[in-house]
Amino acid sequence: MKLIYTHENRFLVGNAHNILEQAGIRVVWKNEFASSAIGEISPFDTWPELWVVDDADYDQATTIISSALSKPNAPEWVCKSCAENNDAAFELCWNCQTEKMETAQ
Ligand SMILES: [Zn+2]
Incomplete structure (x- = not known):
């Protein structure tokens, strides 16, 4: 597995998740529920992460995410x-x- 996207806003990670699933790429969350148990952990360490299950999908996933998140117009x-x-x-x-x-x- 490879980390494809992480952000402090879990809703942005969730949208990235949706975009990749719609493209047929298998992805999994990590740290999805970490924000409910912050305690001694620094906020940065609790960012939700999106991981590509199959490394072979990583390049395509990167392209999809970068194009989906960069539509300035x-x-x-x-x-x-x-x-x-x-x-x-x-x-x-x-x-x-x-x-x-x-x-x-
Ligand atoms: Zn709404």
Whole structure:
């Protein structure tokens, strides 16, 4: 397994997870629930991590993540369910997991 993505915001990691699963790449969480047991551990050590199960998928996963997370011209979208702003790369609302509503642009 290889680490593909980590971020202090678990919702961003969750969206990366969704993007990769939709691409057919098997990924697993690590530290998903660490934030509930911080204690003596520094916050950095409790960031959720996303790992690619099959090393052969790593290069493709890197490409998918980097392209999904770097769309400077894509507008953010507002969740129709909870009105949170979401990055254009994400297909699900980070807050309530509602699917992105397709709109003409
Ligand atoms: Zn929402």
